[in-house]
Amino acid sequence: MAESLREHLVAYFEEHHTLVEAGALQLLLSNHQPLLLSRELVEHRVEGSPFVTVEMVERALALRAPPRPSTPADLRSSARPQDVRVEVPFELIREGFIGPPVASDPLAAYTALFQSRYRSLARLLRGRPELPNLRPISGLRAPDGPASIIGLVREVRTTPKRHHLLVTLDDESGSIDVLLPHDSPAARMTFLSDEVVGLRLQFSREPGKIPRAVAVERPDIPAVRPVGRAGRRRRAIFLSDLHIGSRSFLAESWGHLVDFLHGHGPRAEIAAEIDHVVVAGDLVDGIGIYPQQERDLAIADVVEQYAELGRRLSELPERMTIVVVPGNHDAVCPAEPQPALPTGLRSSFPPNVHSLANPSTFALQGVVVEAYHGRSFDDLIPAIPGASYSRPTEVMKRMLAMRHLAPIYGDRTPLAPLPRDGLVIDPAPDILVTGHSHTYGVDRYRGVLLLNASTWQAETEYQRMRNISPVPARAAVVDLSTLDLVTLDFSTGDPKPAGPAG
Ligand SMILES: [Fe+2]
Numbered sequence: 001m002a003e004s005l006r007e008h009l010v011a012y013f014e015e016h017h018t019l020v021e022a023g024a025l026q027l028l029l030s031n032h033q034p035l036l037l038s039r040e041l042v043e044h045r046v047e048g049s050p051f052v053t054v055e056m057v058e059r060a061l062a063l064r065a066p067p068r069p070s071t072p073a074d075l076r077s078s079a080r081p082q083d084v085r086v087e088v089p090f091e092l093i094r095e096g097f098i099g100p101p102v103a104s105d106p107l108a109a110y111t112a113l114f115q116s117r118y119r120s121l122a123r124l125l126r127g128r129p130e131l132p133n134l135r136p137i138s139g140l141r142a143p144d145g146p147a148s149i150i151g152l153v154r155e156v157r158t159t160p161k162r163h164h165l166l167v168t169l170d171d172e173s174g175s176i177d178v179l180l181p182h183d184s185p186a187a188r189m190t191f192l193s194d195e196v197v198g199l200r201l202q203f204s205r206e207p208g209k210i211p212r213a214v215a216v217e218r219p220d221i222p223a224v225r226p227v228g229r230a231g232r233r234r235r236a237i238f239l240s241d242l243h244i245g246s247r248s249f250l251a252e253s254w255g256h257l258v259d260f261l262h263g264h265g266p267r268a269e270i271a272a273e274i275d276h277v278v279v280a281g282d283l284v285d286g287i288g289i290y291p292q293q294e295r296d297l298a299i300a301d302v303v304e305q306y307a308e309l310g311r312r313l314s315e316l317p318e319r320m321t322i323v324v325v326p327g328n329h330d331a332v333c334p335a336e337p338q339p340a341l342p343t344g345l346r347s348s349f350p351p352n353v354h355s356l357a358n359p360s361t362f363a364l365q366g367v368v369v370e371a372y373h374g375r376s377f378d379d380l381i382p383a384i385p386g387a388s389y390s391r392p393t394e395v396m397k398r399m400l401a402m403r404h405l406a407p408i409y410g411d412r413t414p415l416a417p418l419p420r421d422g423l424v425i426d427p428a429p430d431i432l433v434t435g436h437s438h439t440y441g442v443d444r445y446r447g448v449l450l451l452n453a454s455t456w457q458a459e460t461e462y463q464r465m466r467n468i469s470p471v472p473a474r475a476a477v478v479d480l481s482t483l484d485l486v487t488l489d490f491s492t493g494d495p496k497p498a499g500p501a502g
């Protein structure tokens with residue numbers, strides 16, 4: 001574990017063009033929140049300084065000053081050169097939501113959001129050999145030869161006659177139109193509005209001609225990266241879309257899940273290794289979410305729905321850490337990132353529940369999990385040719401390539417104008433889990449395990465109308481030491497391993 005976490009931290013700093021001193025790394029590894037501290041060091045690093053020193057780590061530790069017996073000096077003296085790491089079962093790394101918008105003028109607030117997005121993603125793209133001679137857009141000069149830019153996609157059009165792609169991009173210095181000839185490989189890619197891409201450009205010798213993009217570079221997950229692995233075999237189970245309060249809540253299947261987790265019946269040996277439960281949103285069915293929803297509700301009061309959720313969560317073994325994030329049916333502001341549930345609504349939750357924002361990044365036994373409900377599927381699926389609700393993991397791959405969960409502004413997913421873009425995917429996770437589609441999907445992309453967790457709600461009239469066929473009562477059980485996975489189907493009292501698709 002110590003080794004794999006060490007590699008993980010080095011790779012994280014490397015991706016952010018930061019070098020970490022050996023002593024500083026040692027200090028981080030001996031702390032109980034190494035991933036959180038590393039993120040803070042990268043984010044609050046003095047601009048221009050490529051180093052993380054022992055002093056910087058000590059300062060960060062002093063600032064946190066938790067009521068713990070250890071001071072930085074104690075940690076250093078007690079840190080043995082090898083195997084200093086005590087495996088922490090749960091470490092919160094970041095919540096997407098960071099408090100309400102500060103700017104009162106919405107235009108200024110959204111400008112700050114997009115600036116934050118641009119800066120976070122440009123930071124990942126800068127310095128790559130694929131983007132030589134990187135220039136601010138306003139600094140491009142036509143006869144200079146090849147040059148590269150990093151831009152936020154503002155508009156994508158197709159030219160009427162030749163069907164070339166014409167993309168308008170902005171950076172902090174200006175904007176530019178770039179042509180992608182219809183027969184070039186780059187033109188076969190889909191560009192989504194408000195995603196951040198790097199482009200290598202070729203200028204024509206003729207003055208006034210639009211530059212051509214000859215290569216496209218996305219922030220993406222590094223092709224080679226160490227994967228955080230737990231040092232011993234413990235497991236996590238991934239669920240989503242409980243929709244407590246709906247008439248279609250699958251109480252019987254939930255009962256089978258509860259029995260299984262308590263070790264009753266078959267596959268008790270797997271259940272005994274499960275320490276964590278993650279629920280990726282739509283915890284309750286809510287009220288007034290879609291037309292005439294009241295006909296589908298068994299509990300018509302939202303406070304009562306959360307009280308029932310508390311009872312359901314209390315049925316799970318107390319020893320398990322339960323992480324929940326809200327979704328679009330939950331009683332928080334629908335704009336994303338969504339805050340965690342207000343305290344009033346979680347008063348009935350058992351003490352082993354961590355109620356977090358949507359999205360949130362946390363580590364389970366050192367394995368980095370990004371949990372996002374998945375509302376942006378509603379925008380990304382229509383925008384990406386060939387994408388569908390039945391294969392949500394294909395869209396999740398695209399999220400990782402963009403390093404963003406919900407880039408499109410002004411469509412079905414409302415974006416909260418926060419000063420920091422909490423939908424940027426950073427750090428790169430080991431597991432990305434979503435829900436919302438009510439289907440079930442498992443895939444892998446560049447070492448990241450993709451899970452679209454299933455639902456505990458049967459098909460509703462509204463879904464039938466919209467042609468959504470749910471795949472309910474499946475759960476992914478992941479071995480955190482290997483990232484191997486078993487899918488269990490809880491439709492019956494004998495949870496059977498099931499295929500990911502059906
Ligand atoms: Fe849902």
Ligand SMILES: [Fe+2]
Binds near residue numbers: 328329373437
């Ligand atoms: Fe949803």
